[in-house]
Amino acid sequence: MITGGSRGIGRELASRFSQEGIHVAIVGRDEKELKNTADVVKKNGTDVLIIKADLKDKNSPANIISEVIKKFGSLDILINNAGFAINKPFEKHTPDEWDDLIAINSRAPFFITQAALPLLKKSSVPAVINISSAVGRLGYPDQAAYTASKHALMGWTKSLAKEVQKDGIRVHVIAPGGVATDMIAKMRPDIKKEDLIQTKEIADIVMMLLSMKGNAMIDEINVRRFTAAPWQ
Numbered sequence: 001m002i003t004g005g006s007r008g009i010g011r012e013l014a015s016r017f018s019q020e021g022i023h024v025a026i027v028g029r030d031e032k033e034l035k036n037t038a039d040v041v042k043k044n045g046t047d048v049l050i051i052k053a054d055l056k057d058k059n060s061p062a063n064i065i066s067e068v069i070k071k072f073g074s075l076d077i078l079i080n081n082a083g084f085a086i087n088k089p090f091e092k093h094t095p096d097e098w099d100d101l102i103a104i105n106s107r108a109p110f111f112i113t114q115a116a117l118p119l120l121k122k123s124s125v126p127a128v129i130n131i132s133s134a135v136g137r138l139g140y141p142d143q144a145a146y147t148a149s150k151h152a153l154m155g156w157t158k159s160l161a162k163e164v165q166k167d168g169i170r171v172h173v174i175a176p177g178g179v180a181t182d183m184i185a186k187m188r189p190d191i192k193k194e195d196l197i198q199t200k201e202i203a204d205i206v207m208m209l210l211s212m213k214g215n216a217m218i219d220e221i222n223v224r225r226f227t228a229a230p231w232q
Contacts, residue, residue, distance in 0.1 A: 004082030
């Protein structure tokens with residue numbers, strides 16, 4: 001299951017999973033774009049479930065997992081990919097903006113994962129991959145609230161990984177810098193599109209993580225643009 005499945009990284013992942021013969025549930029608010037993603041999946045011959053949901057709704061996590069159970073009856077891989085960002089000076093943020101950022105970037109994936117755990121515990125290959133951001137470990141000007149929401153995501157992910165290790169559930173975080181998505185185009189119009197990380201590259205990393213089923217375990221992968229300064 002992939003949140004933020006209507007475009008960008010989510011669509012790329014849905015396509016990649018379907019190429020591997022994996023059935024996919026995609027979650028998002030834009031039904032038209034979800035259908036476009038579903039068309040890509042269907043061309044590869046696998047089944048797809050569209051779940052239209054607003055992650056700001058506190059009932060959405062339980063409803064989303066309920067739909068997955070009705071359609072597939074099981075869940076092996078959860079990708080918390082949906083994200084929302086605001087580029088604004090610290091003193092100009094509003095309480096509503098704060099609430100929206102926390103709700104979408106941290107609260108929703110927290111409770112979606114919580115609702116998914118009973119299914120993941122029954123899987124023979126369970127995995128949770130949270131798509132964070134470079135701001136989940138750094139701090140950029142004009143992104144204070146966004147940064148706080150991604151730090152929160154990183155924090156509970158670390159606790160989750162320790163709690164479910166005994167259940168054999170692999171928990172990973174990918175923290176990329178600027179990826180060529182609509183959100184980054186709005187947040188960082190100063191960066192040339194050709195200099196951004198491509199969604200295919202993030203999908204490559206996800207598939208690599210999922211292919212590792214032996215003794216080696218990667219907790220966190222930090223990804224930067226090649227043109228950005230190393231080790232920052």
